[in-house]
Amino acid sequence: MEIREFQNLIREIYLGRDAKRGADKTFLWLLEEVGELTRAYRRQEHKNVGKEMADVIAWLASMANLLNIDLESELLKKYPKKCPLCSSSPCCCPFT
Amino acid sequence: MEIREFQNLIREIYLGRDAKRGADKTFLWLLEEVGELTRAYRRQEHKNVGKEMADVIAWLASMANLLNIDLESELLKKYPKKCPLCSSSPCCCPFT
Numbered sequence: 001m002e003i004r005e006f007q008n009l010i011r012e013i014y015l016g017r018d019a020k021r022g023a024d025k026t027f028l029w030l031l032e033e034v035g036e037l038t039r040a041y042r043r044q045e046h047k048n049v050g051k052e053m054a055d056v057i058a059w060l061a062s063m064a065n066l067l068n069i070d071l072e073s074e075l076l077k078k079y080p081k082k083c084p085l086c087s088s089s090p091c092c093c094p095f096t
Numbered sequence: 097m098e099i100r101e102f103q104n105l106i107r108e109i110y111l112g113r114d115a116k117r118g119a120d121k122t123f124l125w126l127l128e129e130v131g132e133l134t135r136a137y138r139r140q141e142h143k144n145v146g147k148e149m150a151d152v153i154a155w156l157a158s159m160a161n162l163l164n165i166d167l168e169s170e171l172l173k174k175y176p177k178k179c180p181l182c183s184s185s186p187c188c189c190p191f192t
Contacts, residue, residue, distance in 0.1 A: 002098055006171055013178060013185045020191065027137055034130050041123055041159075050165045053156055054174040057167065060149055063137075069146045071153065075102055078150040082109065089109045095116065096125075 003072040010061040018062045026066060030059035099168040106157040114158045122162060126155035 018026050037052035064071050078084055083091035114122050133148035160167050174180055179187035 001168060001172060003102060006099060006175075009175060009177060013175070013187050016186050017189075017191060023137075027134070031130070031134070034127070038123070038127070041119075046163065046165075049163060050160075050170040051174055053160060053165060053167060054170040056156060057153065057171060058175060060152060064146075064149060067142065067145060069142075069149060071149060072097060074146040074150040075153060076097060078147055079102075079105060079109070079154060081105060090112050091109050093113075095113065 003075060004070065006057075007061045007064060007071050010058055011065045014062055015065055018066055023063065023066045026059070026062055030056070030063055033059050099171060100166065102153075103157045103160060103167050106154055107161045110158055111161055114162055119159065119162045122155070122158055126152070126159055129155050 021029075033052060033055040037049065037056055040048035040052045061071060063069075082089040083093060085091070086093045117125075129148060129151040133145065133152055136144035136148045157167060159165075178185040179189060181187070182189045
């Protein structure tokens with residue numbers, strides 16, 4: 001599935017609710033999901049880690065819809081098949 | 097671009113570094129990017145919000161690569177064109 005298609009899917013299912021809730025409260029939901037992902041990872045609940053990653057991306061898509069941000073464009077702009085810092089693939093930046 | 101294609105792109109650019117750094121430290125990077133996204137949103141820096149969303153998704157992809165999680169499968173499993181809770185599109189769950 002294309003990234004844009006997934007964002008549209010989330011728009012169709014949730015935009016009405018997201019708009020009613022507003023961006024600030026939707027952002028709080030996003031952060032709650034990040035917390036759930038962190039807990040699943042800390043507990044090494046492998047199955048839940050995948051599910052929580054999906055939730056984080058879904059709430060990011062909700063935020064992007066509210067702010068008229070196209071995630072696919074942003075990803076391609078920032079990561080044009082190479083590292084944005086050293087312009088290489090694989091990345092050859094100083095190790096961090 | 098497909099979600100799986102993006103995850104593969106991040107694998108090609110960063111897997112060597114991500115594996116060397118390890119999953120725990122890579123997760124800390126992910127959380128740092130969530131912090132940067134939060135700051136950009138709080139400051140209403142619209143352009144940066146899009147960029148930071150891209151970074152959060154890229155670090156999620158790095159974590160998924162390290163844990164052998166396929167993000168596209170997880171997204172399609174969790175959001176099969178309807179809300180996972182009420183099974184409707186648009187969602188008709190009690191409002192939150």
